[in-house]
Amino acid sequence: EAEVAQSPRYKITEKSQAVAFWCDPISGHATLYWYRQILGQGPELLVQFQDESVVDDSQLPKDRFSAERLKGVDSTLKIQPAELGDSAMYLCASSLAVGGRSTGELFFGEGSRLTVL
Amino acid sequence: GDSVTQMEGPVTLSEEAFLTINCTYTATGYPSLFWYVQYPGEGLQLLLKATKADDKGSNKGFEATYRKETTSFHLEKGSVQVSDSAVYFCALRGQAGTALIFGKGTTLSVSS
Numbered sequence: 216e217a218e219v220a221q222s223p224r225y226k227i228t229e230k231s232q233a234v235a236f237w238c239d240p241i242s243g244h245a246t247l248y249w250y251r252q253i254l255g256q257g258p259e260l261l262v263q264f265q266d267e268s269v270v271d272d273s274q275l276p277k278d279r280f281s282a283e284r285l286k287g288v289d290s291t292l293k294i295q296p297a298e299l300g301d302s303a304m305y306l307c308a309s310s311l312a313v314g315g316r317s318t319g320e321l322f323f324g325e326g327s328r329l330t331v332l
Numbered sequence: 333g334d335s336v337t338q339m340e341g342p343v344t345l346s347e348e349a350f351l352t353i354n355c356t357y358t359a360t361g362y363p364s365l366f367w368y369v370q371y372p373g374e375g376l377q378l379l380l381k382a383t384k385a386d387d388k389g390s391n392k393g394f395e396a397t398y399r400k401e402t403t404s405f406h407l408e409k410g411s412v413q414v415s416d417s418a419v420y421f422c423a424l425r426g427q428a429g430t431a432l433i434f435g436k437g438t439t440l441s442v443s444s
Contacts, residue, residue: 219375248431255436255437256436256437257336257421257423257434257435257436257437258376258421258432258434259434260431260432260433263431271430271431306375306376308376316429317429317431319364319366319381319425319429319432320366320378320381321368321376321378321432322377322378323368323375323376323377324375325373325374325375326375
């Protein structure tokens with residue numbers, strides 16, 4: 216069964232350092248999402264891509280976070296510099312698109328857990 | 333803006349008990365509604381969905397009915413099993429087709 220792949224599964228870093236997360240969506244899924252999930256909370260959208268284009272990055276802290284999906288397939292989320300409050304699970308999800316719009320059914324990876332010391 | 337409110341957890345039940353997890357939403361128009369489940373050590377996965385009022389989503393013995401009049405999408409199961417222990421998230425997708433908005437999640441613990 217096809218899955219969304221994420222790496223690394225765990226990352227420990229010191230504040231002010233740079234960190235990057237990678238996501239490979241299910242093949243053929245045009246829509247890709249990055250969510251952040253703080254312990255005990257629900258996932259919150261950081262950025263949504265349709266193919267290689269950003270659809271929604273209104274909740275992405277652009278002073279320190281960046282995301283790209285250059286070829287419309289895999290994606291990288293970067294944080295520089297990391298802050299203590301960035302400690303969270305970073306989830307990648309993908310979905311099929313019909314008529315240029317996501318079907319709304321998301322498939323999630325297992326996530327990348329970030330701890331900032 | 334659009335939002336989802338779930339009942340606070342944790343919910344602790346004995347095997348074969350009846351389960352209800354309440355979910356209400358705020359949204360303009362006609363959103364689509366979802367329940368996702370996160371088993372220990374695994375990623376979130378879709379449990380069921382409903383795309384219009386009065387639709388009933390069902391899967392694995394779970395069901396939820398989209399109630400426009402009460403803006404609710406409560407999750408129910410008649411007889412829970414230990415293997416149902418997980419975190420359950422209610423979510424909505426706005427009529428404009430935006431990304432999913434999730435509730436805070438409800439932890440269910442079922443003991444034998």
